[in-house]
Amino acid sequence: MQIKDVLLAPGCGAFFYDDQAAIRSGRIQDGFMYVGAPITPGFTSIRVPASSLSIGLVLTDDAVVWGDMMNVQYSGAGGRDPLFDTNKISDLASRVVAPRLLDVDASRFRDSCTKVLESVEHRRLPLAVEYGVSQALLRAAAHLQRKTMAEIICTEFGLLLPTRRVPIYCQSGDAREINVDKMILKGVDVLPHGLINSRQKFGAAGQTFMEFVKWVATRTRKIGRPGYHPVLHFDVYGWIGQEIGLEPQLIADFICGVADTVPGYTLNIESPADFGSTQAQIENYAQIVSILDNRDSSARIVVDERCNTLEDIRLFAEAKATHLVQIKTPDVGSIADTARAVLICKENKVGAYVGGSCTETDLSAQASVHVSVATQADMMLAKPGMGVDEAFSIVGNEQNRLLAMLNRRRDQNENVGLKHGVACRTLLRGSLS
Template sequence: MSKVRKVHVSEGLGGYYFDDLLAIKAGAGRDGFFYVGTPRVPGQRMVRQPGESISIMLELDSGEVGFGDAVAIQYSGVVGRDPVLIASEYSPHVGSYIAPVLEGRELSSLRDISAELEQITDENGQQLHTGLRYGASQAVLHALSLVQRRTMAEVVADEYGSAVSDVPVPVLAQSGDDRHSGADKMILKRVPAITQGLFNSIDKVGAKGEVLLGYVEWLRDRVLKHGGEGYEPVFHLDVYGMLGRIFDGDMQAVADYVSMLAAAAEPFRLRLEAPVDEGTRDGTIEKMVELRQAIRDRQCEAEICADDWCNTLTDVRAFAEAGAADMIQIKAPDLGSITSCAEAVCVCRANGVKAFLGGTCNGTDQSSRVTANLAMAMRADLIYNKPGMGVDEGLMIVVNEMNRVLALSASRSKGDVGVSAPTLSAHASTKEVSGAST
């Protein structure tokens, strides 16, 4: 059994930016890539500022180093989430609170160690920032994989009695505001779910939804023109609660509009993420339950996905048990330790809800690889391409990592040592289906 000799820390960049969602929804102006105006979220010195990360490194007595990256999502400090993760402010917490728990510790169970990380409190008796718990648990998992000489996916699967998926988890790509050329990239690479396009303000959706409707029609025509035979992506659009806002909280009107969007998307399926935001978890759940029933009453097959106000394992359980969504985004940095994400997948599955193991464009290469392994281990229904909003880079990281897991798993199942398995495409199915689920 290997021990942690020393905990090291370094400050770094995130894969995107911290954006002030309150200021953006209130109409913050744009000047090229900059947002202009006064920030409203505590911790934001600008409406848009560079993302940051904190790398937590565990030096083992073998000399190997397992590491994970503490990150926070693009829209931090809102809808019940922890504050913006400023590296200079939070990196000292690693030495003060995390190192004493891990240094000299034998690496045993990911679940046991993660549970301890969740119990750490600061001098004010508060839990550590979710991002720090997320990064520290990544480091533990990476270190365990080094000690056990196995993939991170295999380590997680064993701890949860699962079996590593034998197909890639379908990917949802995100493009940021570059939602037209970004969609073209996704179509070229036959991404199963497209596109998370930052529909987070009135001008991007339209006063009555006309801009978003036009985009859906454009996206449908684009896929039909360039997608090729057999390519049937799901149109998964995150609207940041804007539908509830533009229709004044009238779920019947929202359902009428969703039915219109679904018809415009045909022959492709439509899923809308965070269609309403009532300012509280319970209020949002209540409206989403009402909306979901109204959509069904119209015999519309569009799905809705929960995101905002669904930040913790307790929140995931509340949304799932209420039947408030067809899919829940398990936003990894918001849940704290990655074991909470694994347990959230189990909660979704127990309630017949699809599990979208999300994360953030503001993550890092390492946090993205870790969550790709987690998704394969827990057989999630969907995963983000991440980090960043450029499509290609994040897609490369998560797809290649999943294919490495597939190749190693296939090789080991045959008893091969040092022999590569045949190349497996990340797009074995161009339909975004629950093929990775049990």
């Protein structure tokens, strides 16, 4: 077969793994550190440098294609896989995954993913493994077929070559004001995330958060170019529910109040509350969505927590329990499932946001761009890391390069079709004469 060897290389994610439970409990920040003991199992401190593991597939022509495995920033929270352990993942990849990779047709992306990522003793492989291995297999299929990764996705899922640019969403991290200015000056489509992950940042009754929302809108008008009008997107990590209460009506009232302070803007509110389980999240989010829709509010709900796997995404989309799904790529697992997730959202007329985590790498970010563009997602995250410049450059440049290649491919196909049509007409005239 086309894969003759498998390489493993330890690496660094672009940010840190954070103990969300400890941060929510009120741990104090000391510079970049959090003070106190961790709560979530697996964490030795509240903030841990993100690790990753690269898997390289050595093909028969000696080309090596790579994919990167890692978990998300808030590992072990909201039903997610536990903290990434490089040694355990490396051992599993060597024992289980590598032998499977040597026995597949790597030119067939979906088939090879299905075979390589089969369960072990009725247990699904860690989602980080699915994510990294599927990236490598997507690159292998693209290399073997001399196509872009996006074209492989289009072929395998029966999609037309895309033409539309996917809007890019940047996240600010804790350096909110400086990074908001960077986003505005660079004309980012969707901003700023805000990292509203503590009571201090949300404020009593949400007052601090509301002031920040108004400041972002004001700053956009003040320093943005003429006509610049981004979508405002804030991740509140469940703090509306924690501070206002877990009552859908109260949460919807609060969100409408925030939207009223920034008239004329589309306002995305991600993770307004955590109701404790996927089913409870679906039921209560559906009520919030219904209330906002009935009021014709400019605010939209974005689901993240409790909506991790492909099946979770299907349940939320079918129940209309969100306006927009964050398809958190490392939590979904196989990147083929990210493509499926976007298509499920589209089938159910729910927005699809191909997200991910600041803990990712340049390789996983670039692969995500190809899936986002191929499936024509509604927006995609600038990643990895918490800085604006690097992530926006990696994702934005990859998208522009990809669209240039796809435009050329489309022109080539049209020229081939035109020549074929001329040849057919010539042959037809010859047969008639």
